[in-house]
Amino acid sequence: MGSSAGWARSESGPDGDWVVRSVPGAQATKTYRCPGCDHEIQPGVAHVVAWPADEYGSVTERRHWHRGCWQARTRRGPTRRRW
Known part of the structure; x- marks a missing residue:
């Protein structure tokens, strides 16, 4: 683990x-799909948001x-969704 950067680490x-x-959980208001298990993260469930450090701020x-x-x-590793 590295350093903390205010609202993110x-x-x-x-x-x-x-x-x-x-x-x-109180701030989780949308449904998302976890790339690790391919299951939904429902509103109200605590979780993490992660992105590559070289893409800082890239939505x-x-x-x-x-x-x-x-x-x-x-x-x-992440799951691969098949469409």
């Missing part, structure tokens, strides 16, 4: 450098993850 891992922000690169999926991402 930086994390480094074998998959690169990330900016990570915790989203408390297009932000992904919402279940906390456990984020922590396990290097062991199993």
Whole structure:
């Protein structure tokens, strides 16, 4: 884990450098799909938002993850959605 940057923190891992922000359940108002498990994150569920550090502030690169999926991402990687 890296340093904290106010509302977000930086994390480094074998998959690169990330900016990570915790989203408390009270602030989670939309449904998102977790790239780690491909299940929905329902409103009211605490989770994290992460994006590559080199894309700081880029909305297009932000992904919402279940906390456990984020922590396990290097062991199993993101799922691939089939359309």
